[in-house]
Amino acid sequence: xxxxxxxxxxxxxxxxxxxxxxxxxxxxxxxxxxxxxxxxxxxxxxxxxxxxxxxxxxxxxxxxxxxxxxxxxxxxxxxxxxxxxxxxxxxxxxxxxxxxxxxxxxxxxxxxxxxxxxxxxxxxxxxxxxxxxxxxxxxxx
Numbered sequence: 001x002x003x004x005x006x007x008x009x010x011x012x013x014x015x016x017x018x019x020x021x022x023x024x025x026x027x028x029x030x031x032x033x034x035x036x037x038x039x040x041x042x043x044x045x046x047x048x049x050x051x052x053x054x055x056x057x058x059x060x061x062x063x064x065x066x067x068x069x070x071x072x073x074x075x076x077x078x079x080x081x082x083x084x085x086x087x088x089x090x091x092x093x094x095x096x097x098x099x100x101x102x103x104x105x106x107x108x109x110x111x112x113x114x115x116x117x118x119x120x121x122x123x124x125x126x127x128x129x130x131x132x133x134x135x136x137x138x139x140x141x
Contacts, residue, residue, distance in 0.1 A: 004036075004110040008044040013140075017103050020079050022066045026102035030084050030126060031061035032093035039097070039110045046097060046105035056089030056124070064098065073133040076141040080131035089124040092116050096126060098137075109138065 012018055019025040032052035033039075051059060065082040072078075081098070094116045098108040117124070129135040 003112055004039055004041060004043065006043045006107045006109075007041045008106065009108050012103075012106060017106065018100055018108070019102075020066060020070050022069050025066065026100050028064045028066075028081070028108065029061050029099055029101045030064050030081075031059075031097045031099065032057060032086075032091065032124075033095050033097065034092060034116075036095040036110065036112050039095070043097075043107045043110065045107055046099040046101075052091050052093045054089060054091030055121070056086045056119075057091050060101075061096070062086065063101075067128065068131040071131070076133040076139050078131060078133055078136035078139040080136040080138070081128045083128055084126040086119070086124040088121060089119045090121050091124060092118045093124070111137070 031046060033050045034052055035050050038050055062084050064084055067080040067082050070079050095110055095112045097110050100106045100108060128137050
């Protein structure tokens with residue numbers, strides 16, 4: 001399965017629900033899941049079904065910091081996040097959900113890892129791509 005941008009998020013962009021400002025924006029979180037099944041374009045909010053569990057991970061995941069302000073280059077608007085690390089973690093996850101915890105836990109994007117990833121008493125890190133017009137995690141062209 002591929003990454004999923006929920007239809008609700010697309011609509012909420014036009015309704016000004018999400019604020020991606022680095023100075024006064026909303027708080028975004030990343031939650032880990034054992035399977036991508038259960039997510040679809042109709043996903044609207046953070047869910048607990050199939051959420052990962054284990055040492056070094058708490059339900060709801062972790063807060064994300066934006067890597068840069070919203071930028072436009074080559075007619076593409078984009079943002080990306082700083083890497084997220086779950087330290088000394090023992091867990092398995094196959095995807096994550098980024099959601100807006102400021103706005104009633106509204107779903108932003110589901111990122112499919114392409115299979116199960118495991119950490120045993122080590123760092124489980126989600127490494128985000130460079131914030132640019134060709135590889136940022138969220139891009140609108």
